[in-house]
Amino acid sequence: MNELNHDLGIIALESCATLGNAIDKYIQEQRNTTESFLIPLDEIRFANGEGKVKISETVRGRDIYILCDVGNYSCTYTMFGFEHHKGPDEHFQDIKRTVAAIRGKAARITVIMPLLYESRQHRRKGRESLDCALALQELERLGVDEIITFDVHDPNIQNAIPLLSFENIYPTYDIVKALVCNEKSLELDKEKLLVISPDTGAMDRAIYYSSALGVDVGLFYKRRDHSTIVNGKNPIVQHEYMGRDVEGKDVLIVDDMIASGESVLDIAKELKNRNARNVYVAATFTFFTEGLDKFNKFYEDGIISRIYSTNLTYISQELNDAKWFEAVDMSEFSARIINRLNHGKSIAKYLDATRIIHTLLNK
Structure with missing residues (x-):
């Protein structure tokens, strides 16, 4: 042996x-x-x-x-x-x-x-x-x-x-597979889809997704108030965008984790204000430390279409039942x-x- x-x-x-x-x-x-x-x-x-x-x-x-x-x-x-x-x-x-x-x-x-x-x-x-x-x-x-x-x-x-x-x-393959299998209207075309990095720290991940999908990448960067600390971090003042025009395009925000989800929701709102068609989110881990109410509201208002995340960390029954959430089995x-x-x-x-x-x- x-x-x-x-x-x-x-x-x-x-x-x-x-x-x-x-x-x-x-x-x-x-x-x-x-x-x-x-x-x-x-x-x-x-x-x-x-x-x-x-x-x-x-x-x-x-x-x-x-x-x-x-x-x-x-x-x-x-x-x-x-x-x-x-x-x-x-x-x-x-x-x-x-x-x-x-x-x-x-x-x-x-x-x-x-x-x-x-x-x-x-x-x-x-x-x-x-x-x-x-x-x-x-x-x-x-x-x-x-x-x-x-x-x-x-x-x-x-x-x-x-x-x-x-x-x-990285669970990239399983997340991409779930995304393309579930979202029938999604077109993997540079003119129809854009991958978005929610901050500079997630840029490498976004570039990998965009390369694998054959589409372009955009970046939001956070302007923070460094004179104040709230819940252990400097609060975000504004999300600034760098990248191609998102009007009429589907967008995929990729990150390693969603904690409270404040950043993702702010970015989703910014993207919809710029007339993005559908906003999808892919995150390896989701915590929703401040509950699901805001996400339910954003889904009902048509700001977010779906969030994909793995079952590598605990998923509550409430989250599993949410219409906007899709668990990716790893x-x-x-x-x-x-x-x-x-x-x-x-x-x-x-x-x-x-x-x-x-x-x-x-x-």
Whole structure:
């Protein structure tokens, strides 16, 4: 047996149970077996809020993949009689507890965090913490062999762990496939469609989408009030646009995440004021931290047509039921990656989706 081809074990933490079950089913299909690869795990909380994890099955000599969604705010526990929702810090602590419970008995440990922990705090401005780098280094010290994430806010964060395998995967193909299959009126023509970057930081992503789709790209940049801080950031004064005229065109805004959605809604309004036909949004992660009411209103008013996002982080039932929202299932794609890595095969072809996007569009 190839030394890289160890028995597969998947530990799906509570936050990633649904995705983990779907991945397990796909791997069973790929391997033509009914045997589950999921390893049972108990995430235990004491009444004072302390926690531990307990693995009830052997992991010795196995190739272990730990799945955790640090953005899943639906996970709760009881502390001193009060119900608490788990935040990213508590989810990350459960990853560390899981690695500690394995106690070096596994042949290899891979942590799959689709939403990278603290990825928004990826660089230091002034006297402040650099949380994402610290977290990655902590996982390295604990003995994790590889970290897999999706569409990280700033890929340069991997420089914090230069000797650790770090794979940043983009869901571009699956999002593009969902878009072109669902939007029948969408025309992939330079005169009919334009890709929009909502800020300078997302420009590389927008250029990739535009290149894959064969259309042009436009840019909004944010003028901020740097004399004021609101909710930890400088408020946006105005969105300025650079690019081709959008009148009569469909536009696709692409970004890595939607938090409150304020920027996306402002840009969508600006685009409709410039007589854009349909405004679509593609984001890897969607949080909607301030609720869905504004988005419902913008959809009803015809300002946004559809938002596409992956199921790599928690999607509430309310969001899933929204007419303007389309969830892009990433479980089969994730299963293929785990399956190939477990067999010691390269995943290079999954890191650049340009070829398969072109094949899809040519059909």
